[in-house]
């Protein structure tokens with residue numbers, strides 16, 4: 001290296017050292033503020049919730065709006081997500097149950113939403129995640145609810161019908177699947193591919209084109225698919241990054257999903273609603289009587305109050321009383337007067353109506 005370049009490098013590193021020192025002090029000062037916030041919350045209410053989804057969404061949105069680069073808005077928000085996660089852990093380490101096992105996309109969603117400092121616990125089934133939250137064994141739960149290619153996760157919707165749980169957040173994850181092998185796999189002899197049925201469905205065309213003759217074996221999770229591949233020389237798995245890393249597998253074809261925009265939406269469930277954040281969504285379940293015009297009666301107030309419906313799902317009723325059950329998501333918070341007026345009208349027309357929760361729209 002020339003002496004000019006070497007001098008420039010030294011100067012830049014000195015500047016970086018100084019900036020790191022400033023950042024360190026600022027993060028420590030921020031963490032002290034969070035500790036004081038915790039004292040204020042506790043003094044107000046001994047049963048306080050330390051995690052505040054609406055405030056976290058506001059902090060991240062503000063950071064993204066202020067960011068001028070060169071780091072992207074998403075990258076900057078991700079860094080602040082971790083700072084906030086560490087600050088919250090100082091107040092109280094948040095405990096989160098997710099649909100496991102370890103290495104699933106749901107774990108990745110939990111990490112994206114709560115950051116690395118949260119304690120996350122894998123559960124074997126969606127109902128178990130609900131139960132742990134209801135019982136107060138964890139503060140929050142994370143469950144998948146819909147995939148852009150494969151549609152809704154019916155089991156999650158059905159579980160809401162019998163639960164008093166609230167939705168207090170959402171997180172959308174871009175889903176990338178890879179073809180993974182172990183160190184002993186004979187790559188030219190792959191005759192069996194393991195994966196979760198949803199992942200097979202999301203990679204159907206790619207598999208038909210590249211591995212038309214391989215046997216497709218559906219298993220309970222992509223993590224399980226990755227585990228099985230470790231022990232077989234003629235098998236591969238379709239799974240995501242986390243599952244592959246967990247079992248030390250190698251990617252031999254990346255992003256094999258048929259649709260490049262393949263994404264899954266997850267819900268954060270808890271025992272309380274989230275207050276207004278300024279950019280919110282609401283999820284409802286509504287039962288209508290089995291009579292002509294029922295769907296029109298349900299939708300008309302949304303139209304009249306100009307409320308933007310983002311999803312409408314119909315599920316068979318699980319009791320004789322409810323003939324049709326509709327799951328509806330829309331933009332707005334139930335505390336907004338316009339939304340409250342619309343809900344009052346729908347309530348009069350419905351056999352039953354339950355607000356599953358109003359929560360900040362996913363930021364990251």
Ligand SMILES: O=C(O)C(=O)C[C@]1(C(=O)O)C=C[C@@H](O)C=C1
Pocket residue numbers: 034037038050051052053055056059083084085087088091
């Ligand atoms: O503002 C609060 O209520 C805080 O506790 C501080 C803070 C933060 O670090 O900004 C931490 C945790 C909460 O979930 C929200 C925000």
